[in-house]
Amino acid sequence: AILAQLQRPILPFIARVQDTSTASRAMAGAMHKYQQAILLALALYPLVVPADECPVGATPFPSELEGNTVKYADLFDITYHDTYKVIKYSPTMSVYSASHSAVSKRGQPIPEIVLYQCGTPKPEFADTGISTSGARYFEIPLRRATLPWGGPLPFFELLSVTEYIYAMDLTYISSACGQLMEECVPSIHLSQYDSNYSDTASNNSVVFTDSSGTGWTDTEWDVEFQVSLDPGILNRAEWISYVAAFFNLESKASEIFSIMRADYNALKALAQQLSEQEDRTPKVMWASFKAETCSNPDTDCDGVQGWIQVEGSWCHCGDIWTINNAHYKDNLVTDAGGELVFAPAVLPAGCSETTNTDGYKTLSCTGTDGLVSYKKFLAEADAIIDETYIAGHDTTAHDFAGSFQATADEVPALARNPPNIFRLDGRVSDERDGWAVGSSWFDHSKAEPQQLLAGMLEMIWGDSFESPCGLKYFRRAIPGEGQTQVGHDDCPYYDESGNHDCTAIHEHLHEVPICMPPTLAPTPAPTPAPTPAPTPAPTPASSSTTEEDASSAASVGVSAAAAICMLAAAAAAAA
Numbered sequence: 001a002i003l004a005q006l007q008r009p010i011l012p013f014i015a016r017v018q019d020t021s022t023a024s025r026a027m028a029g030a031m032h033k034y035q036q037a038i039l040l041a042l043a044l045y046p047l048v049v050p051a052d053e054c055p056v057g058a059t060p061f062p063s064e065l066e067g068n069t070v071k072y073a074d075l076f077d078i079t080y081h082d083t084y085k086v087i088k089y090s091p092t093m094s095v096y097s098a099s100h101s102a103v104s105k106r107g108q109p110i111p112e113i114v115l116y117q118c119g120t121p122k123p124e125f126a127d128t129g130i131s132t133s134g135a136r137y138f139e140i141p142l143r144r145a146t147l148p149w150g151g152p153l154p155f156f157e158l159l160s161v162t163e164y165i166y167a168m169d170l171t172y173i174s175s176a177c178g179q180l181m182e183e184c185v186p187s188i189h190l191s192q193y194d195s196n197y198s199d200t201a202s203n204n205s206v207v208f209t210d211s212s213g214t215g216w217t218d219t220e221w222d223v224e225f226q227v228s229l230d231p232g233i234l235n236r237a238e239w240i241s242y243v244a245a246f247f248n249l250e251s252k253a254s255e256i257f258s259i260m261r262a263d264y265n266a267l268k269a270l271a272q273q274l275s276e277q278e279d280r281t282p283k284v285m286w287a288s289f290k291a292e293t294c295s296n297p298d299t300d301c302d303g304v305q306g307w308i309q310v311e312g313s314w315c316h317c318g319d320i321w322t323i324n325n326a327h328y329k330d331n332l333v334t335d336a337g338g339e340l341v342f343a344p345a346v347l348p349a350g351c352s353e354t355t356n357t358d359g360y361k362t363l364s365c366t367g368t369d370g371l372v373s374y375k376k377f378l379a380e381a382d383a384i385i386d387e388t389y390i391a392g393h394d395t396t397a398h399d400f401a402g403s404f405q406a407t408a409d410e411v412p413a414l415a416r417n418p419p420n421i422f423r424l425d426g427r428v429s430d431e432r433d434g435w436a437v438g439s440s441w442f443d444h445s446k447a448e449p450q451q452l453l454a455g456m457l458e459m460i461w462g463d464s465f466e467s468p469c470g471l472k473y474f475r476r477a478i479p480g481e482g483q484t485q486v487g488h489d490d491c492p493y494y495d496e497s498g499n500h501d502c503t504a505i506h507e508h509l510h511e512v513p514i515c516m517p518p519t520l521a522p523t524p525a526p527t528p529a530p531t532p533a534p535t536p537a538p539t540p541a542s543s544s545t546t547e548e549d550a551s552s553a554a555s556v557g558v559s560a561a562a563a564i565c566m567l568a569a570a571a572a573a574a575a
Helices: 002-019 025-044 153-158 176-184 197-201 233-237 240-245 250-278 327-335 367-380 449-464 502-507 547-556 560-574
Strands: 076-080 084-089 113-117 136-140 145-147 165-168 206-209 222-224 283-290 306-310 313-317 320-324 351-355 361-366 383-386 421-423 427-429 484-486
Touching (some): 076 240, 145 153, 153 176, 153 240, 176 502, 233 327, 233 449, 240 250, 283 449, 327 449, 351 367, 361 367
Parallel strands (some): 113 136, 145 206
Antiparallel strands (some): 283 320, 306 313, 351 361
């Protein structure tokens, strides 16, 4: 069989030599010696096991890639070898969560993954670049994938490989075309809580779980997609390279990421310019409130704050107000020209801190003294993002003033018209099974870093900045306003009669939104009518810009040409 494969490229030539009466016998002899050489090679290497043939149209291995190609993501890297690639997780940052359902995995490093090209031998521990006997091996390009949560989906969509999704938990999916896939293939929906989930999900299908064990099957088919834990905004977007590696689509992923990165960096440069022009650094606070839920707090809580178990059920003791800081939040706010509201080194009365896995702090305030202290933090903020949990992302149920017991006199962001209070429910799914509503903040935002930055710029710079992308993931917290609900009928390939274009869902080329505004021109302050002056003597024309022209241009803002130049410069600098 191997001989037949090796001969295949020269068989037509052999036939021509044999069928042509004038052909050189020497050439025919050379062909015969070629066959003998192949047989000799096979005899010398009898242990080589023929690998499965590649399916028709399989994407070829990216043999042009060398070394590590991951530049931004911190939690993984990929190295390339002749016919295989190795995904290695960060030995310090990529460990199984302390809450993982498998006790034996908790705190342990995540083993590497070896992806080898179909039609080639499976690599072994002794091969170059494979550093552990515990490595997991998968043949590529991938033929089946299971998505037990929404994090990987937008990257599958950007790469146009959704046709390989064999099963997916659609409970909280906010992608319109992702939802429509269920109308095309009803069996594609598989809840991670289904009694037969593990056997079904891992049926010759790679399962894109995470380090916390979301949708974990406890089989050799699990891989850890840790996009939510990578600390930076661009870091997370580069996880498109992780998905691409399973399909040999590194070139496409690089092209997509380059567009995102250039747009993001152009927006970042614009934010710096706005900060310099307005001579200020707006403050942003990520806030949340947790109400007491225990029915008999005097008896059950006994001075305890937080979650407790009472007669087998969990409840929450005391009201708690928190500042939820994290590396990615700081990254986003700083790149938008702002800064986070941080607690001082000496904590105020009624407040305490805990350290997150990324080294940032979460501040919690309780009781009367804690509330007084907390409202002083609220007063510092130019924009407040309220992360308080609300069932079903109901916009009418949000009550910032009530939750934080704050007035407009105490909190300037609340006093603004409209209030500069925001939520993370700008784009959600329609309701499923009568209760489940998913948020794009959790399943799609990581694949659109430039969209996130544009939204943050709009929130903190107000009328000085407007992007063609809008807020999207953020929403100004006005009851009943600003939320986009997405259903399967919003997919462009939906058909009212049920004749959906299912093939087009997978073939669709998703465009990367460009959020850098083509022009930015804040309205300048009114100026008095100019006083006529004597006409000066004519002077030679000059190609240089006068100081007056430069000053005037600066007062107007960033022109379309400047915006385009910034985008190009950012792309060149990041290349």
